[in-house]
Amino acid sequence: MSLFIKHILAVGRAERLLIFRTAKFWVLSGIGLFIVALFILGTTLATIFDNNPPGEFMLQGTDALLAMYLFSFLQAILIIFIASDFRKTEVHSRLDQVMYSRPVDTASWVIGKFWGVVSSLIYLNIALIVLASIGRIFKWYFTDASIGLQPAFIYIMIATIPAILFMTALVFFFVSSLRLQALSIILPIGFVAAILFYFQGKFLGFFDYACFTSPLFASDLIGFADLGYLLYQRLFYTVFALALLCFSIILFPRPVQNKKLQHFVLLGGTIFSLIAVFLVLRVVQMEKELQNWRKDAYAFQKSLVNKATCKVSHYDFDVKLFGDGAPLQATVQFSIKNPNAEPLAELLFSLNQALKIHTLKSIAGETLPFEHKFNVLNIRLKQPLTPADSIELILTYAGKPNADDFILDRLPDQDDLIRKREGPFLRSSISSWLDNDFVILPMESGWYPIPGVACGYGFRRRPPKNFATARITIEGPAELHYITQGRQISSDSLQGRYVFAVEKPVPGFSLNAGPYKKLSRKFRQAELALYYYPQHLPAIETFSEIADTCFEAIETLLDEFETVTGTAYPYPQLSFVEIPTQMQIYLTESGVRNTLLQPGIIMLEETAITGHNIEKEIELRQKKAKRRGRDDSIRKIKRDVFIDFMLDFLLPYKAWQGDGTLNSPLKNYLHFQVDIQNPVLHRALEVQYFERC
Amino acid sequence: MRIAIKNLNKTYKGGVRALHDINLEIGQGMFGLLGPNGAGKSTLMKILATLEMPSSGEVFVDGENICNQRKRIRQKLGYLPQFFGVYPQMTGYEFLFYIAQLSGIKRKTAQMQALHILKEVALDVARDRKVKTYSGGMLRRLGIAQALIHDPQMLVVDEPTVGLDPEERIRFRNVLAGIGTDKIIILSTHIVGDISSTCDELAILSRGKIVYRGTPAGLIQHARSKAWTVACREHDYSQIAAKMQIISTISTHGNLHLRVVGKPIPGFDFKPAVANLEDAYMNFMDEHTGERVDEDILQEAKS
């Protein structure tokens, strides 16, 4: 056994040595390394010299990840050319007979060769990580970019290595079985071409063995998201690679040395093939189930669109986050009114199906019958709720909202409806998150019962809004910040217990939590706050001495806002919360690029923050002022920078203007071109509109 | 140690019958396998080296069937194929170190063994040079080094001297001669000179069949009083060549001095010569198979 492994290592080492001494390897990988080096140099320079660098490149590990991603295209070809030599090396140089007459098992020979190819490529990818890290060190030194290699190592583990294993094994299999080198090159190249030009993300991207189109963008906050399906696919390619490797050993043209081992390998190949088939079937079945569920749920909700619904006037939430058992445990006491002219016997609510309902009782303690299916909670009342009458219910439930179970308008075959963003560089795909100390539950996720059904209203028609007041009690890990609608009325940071009061009715509730740092300031009745990931704004302290001036500036903006709209800012807070870059931004009327808007809360994709190089900007403005002969005080410069920074969040909508410049609507707005389409305004006006009615 | 070959047949996929009912016993010492090109020598060697499967029949090494015990045989086997190549990008040392490891030698010992064997074949000065820079003779010595590195019980060398210059050929023969008598060394060649100096026993293979099995002396015995020298004119050459096997030709002023084997034809003045192994082999092939060996090849073999 140990000799078996020693042989594998010896053959692997020799193979690596040979690969590293071939021109083919260095020409192909040299091209790749050169392109990647240029890319790293480009992004490094961009981040160092641009005061508004591309935010993605400031995230930790992005360089290494993207370096490997870029290289993966060339690597696909490189593997094929190297691996297809695995028999030719000996045959061509007339060494096959010398080598094959050694007391080496065919299995150790083939596995050793396999390991030689695979390890060379892994070394190459590690070289890419090192290359990228050099760029990253510069970025980190000159800017606020965070540093860390974890995403790169996860990427190499889940994307790169299975891809290398699979492609090498596929080529080995062709070489062993076809014994024609040309075909062993052409067939795999055809396969790669088919993936790049035809399959791409089709069939769930299942054919995409090298993750050319998979959502693999890492966030500083939550790391990689949405890996569930992908891990199945990666496991498939790994297992399938092992099966192919076994068959390459079996088919390898050399008189068998060890029949027992050969049988063992054959058994292994069969078992790996069966597992691979099982994984394919499992993935197909999972996807079918999900799509069918979504279709059925959509149809079901559509059938209920015109049913009369109730209104909830007040919620009393008692939410426990990351407790034992389920990440979300909630007890909701809510007062229900019947606004219709007819009595209501059934009350329809939306509630994410993955949340398990434990009890549903009336305030008097009477258990009520209900049905919870397709995200619809249907409560059957014993006595219909007469018009204008109200009742109070208590609902307890727990679980983790399933991110795939909502936004049902997003069906695969409906082009006009909301779709997930796709493509290698735009990898937003999660729609809610409740893990890893981060909570991102927009109201659309259905984390609490909302009157009426959520979908099926048709194009551009949204569900009716329910305006309600609330008292929200949140219990969770003490070290996190909790952000929701309403004013915080009590906090016990030792126990991790916070109470919020929503005194003015709002159209919905969201929950955010995370190990954020908070920067805040009271302004009149509201609190202005930025919740950011500490690593992303290390330079924020630079503003502490001028904090007052900065916030004054924001207040001025909001004053302006109020004068123009004729309404006071309706929410008790205006909170900006950093969210992962993969977050699905719903393209509804209240969602804009880079943000997800909830009442009083703006969720910012983290790249919106990392895309600012504050220190650089201050430095630049100082220089500019000097050049123009002005003698701006550092306080003024810092203030200007801060305002610009906040402006981007306040109204981040970047529209192409007629003159081709990117312009922020707030800037327009401040020039008295009020844009009612503007989402923040829209959100604020909602409340005013509600109050007037 | 003994090799026993029983009723061995080999038919290649294309239908070429390379070996015909071979029965052969080979004991310790140097064994020569002589035969013209295409006789099936390499095929037999490859079967002995566990690289080809016999179509029928069996080969036993010390009583173990070679088809069932490939690993055991391979451990004992050193093999230098007829066409021996190298990894051009490796150095001589790297190559031998690798081979030593594959032969089951531990890493540490393998390093020492590689250095030792390099000295043995007088390649230690070139050990860190890429193999692609080696000359033909150096390569052949590297070849024998790779076959000997694990001190095999059974050494199979297939036409090892082809393409070597005379000096290298002699050096190579000396290396082989120094290996020791407690091993089986099977040397195949179509050049008689390779065998005459070193082999204890030999077999002649022709068209897949063993046509002679015995000692070199026995073979010479066959050709006793069949070797001649004769002087003739150039235009007589074809007349003699048609009937007799010509071993060598020397031309002086339009006159030819030939060394021939066979039955003398009338009209020429044949002078008896002392038969050597080469004469004997030529004569044997001529008599048993009617195969005339091309004189050019003989000239090559002469040196």
Ligand SMILES: Nc1ncnc2c1ncn2[C@@H]1O[C@H](COP(=O)(O)OP(=O)(O)O)[C@@H](O)[C@H]1O
């Ligand atoms: N791999 C092969 N496939 C088909 N025929 C072969 C193969 N190898 C050798 N032969 C044929 O078998 C015969 C014997 O070849 P070989 O053993 O190489 O002879 P030798 O080594 O004595 O010159 C020849 O006719 C040759 O053409």
Ligand SMILES: [Mg+2]
């Ligand atoms: Mg031959």
